[in-house]
Amino acid sequence: MKTVFGLNAVRKEFPVTTRMLYLDSAHQTPLALSVRDAVLTFYNEALEMAGPKPIWMRRAEETRVALAEFIGASADEILYTKNTSEGLNIAANALPLKAGDNVLMIEGDHPNNAYAWLNLCRKGVEVRFIKLNGEDSVASAATFAPHIDSRTRAISLSHVTFHAGQRHQIADIGTLCKKHGIYLVIDAMQSIGVLPIDVKELGVSLMAAGCHKGLLVSQGMGFLYVSKEVENLQPAFLAMSGMAHPPADYIATPDDMELRPAAGRFEMGNHNLPNLHALSASLALINKVGVRNIEEHVLLLGDRLLTALDALGVKVIGPRDRQHRAHIYVLDLPVNEWVDYLAQNQVRVSAERGGVRISFAIFNNSIEVDRLVELIKLRLAKEIVAGTPEGDSLLTSIQN
Structure with missing residues (x-):
């Protein structure tokens, strides 16, 4: 071969x-040797000097840029998370959904995607599961189109399924969502680092993934892509790092609650710095190949x-x-x-x-x-x- x-x-x-x-x-x-070495570099610096934090934060932002370029996004559209599940939950809770709205999903998709949306049922949001015709079937716009009505607000599914390996036709579904003004939320856990991904070409609104599969990093690191075109997203949790104008004196007041644009409004402070060093090295390896x-x-x-x-x-x-x-x-x-x-x-x-x-x-x-x-x-x-x-x-x- x-x-x-x-x-x-x-x-x-x-x-x-x-x-x-x-x-x-x-x-x-x-782990690859180069990825392990990057993590060791971080821990050696922590051992010797308790951390050159400004340097670490600069590397974190450089990695954010590299990750954004890897999926055809801009750096301010990338949020670091712990894993795919956290990213999907951030997405589900951020969308302006209300009682009577519905979300379309594929029956049998990863449970952590389903639970993120099923949790909204307590708010009156309906989750509709669509059954595919067998494990060899893939989802396309035709799969979802008959199920869309005036209260359909989002479609969420995996890019590649974990249980049978279907590669769903995301770009086709993205075109359908754009036509109907529907959010498209993607779980890219199994595809990131294995398949080329351009979020703009796919028409994705939000996309979550962990880094411990195709991105070659240990568990505990993930990201969420948030398109700048998506408006009215409200974070379920709020921290100083998510504010457009954080107080210089570190005294919070209700006078200025403007949020950062795109993914920045979901920032919660310190990152998983060891795994960010690993991600920087793994992206370099993947890009080289x-x-x-x-x-x-x-x-x-x-x-x-x-x-x-x-x-x-x-x-x-x-x-x-x-x-x-x-x-x-x-x-x-x-x-x-x-x-x-x-x-x-x-x-x-x-x-x-x-x-x-x-x-x-x-x-x-x-x-x-x-x-x-x-x-x-x-x-x-x-x-x-x-x-x-x-x-x-x-x-x-x-x-x-």
Whole structure:
């Protein structure tokens, strides 16, 4: 399989590749050496001088600029958060929704997206779940259009689903939302760092993501994109850092309550500085490789996996069309026994909704795909009754 970038050099950044077959990046990616070093730089500075805070804050803003550029936004449209869930909750509570309004969602999307909106039911907001036609279906404007009425205020869904890997047609949905004056709120947890994202081209109003998957950072760091075109957003929490004119004497009064524009009004003060150092390094690594190259790489690995699984008769849950998938492939195999079997052979995967989830990343290669396929063939051969023509044939193919 032809690689689209210097894969061997990238793999050296990830020591995990020398110890196991890591196919679980839809859950959490391991650290790269350069990312770890960036975090160590921060902690060494903290150890030696209790922190050059002005320098740290300057780096935080430089990282904000880099992250904004990475998704086609401006720096004042980026808010740092702890994770995707926090970002989605900030978004849901900031929109000017009132009793009788409704929000459209996909049935079975990530629960933390759903709960952010279901929490508004206590205010009289209705959440309408739309069912897709199977795990291989993707959402488009046609999915939502029949369900929009005069009280529909927002559509919220994942860009790429965590459980079957569907890549929903966000730009198409964004055009629909613009036509009807509806907010589009996106969970980009599974797509950020894996697929190219331009929030302006997608027509996104707000977009939340964590950084511990495709962005290669440890847990505890996320961001929320807030389009400057979205007006009347009210933060559920308020701090001095969110004020347009914070008091120089640090004495709060009700005289000037003007908020900062866009994402700035949601700022709550000190950031996760260690992980911001990590994010700066990870963005540098991803940009060096190129996110479009990463997309093509994981799709090529998926092509190879799908072809091999078809030959084995192993069904894959989720879409097969390249434009509708990304890096996640769920094998229709008994979860408990197969996850344990793969773990015993130093293969890290996840169990998701009755299937074995394989998720590729920047550091995986075709040899690892072939190794996974051989392990599957071996287990399948053992499951076939010994002495049958099918069993003998499969065992012979493995031995050869």
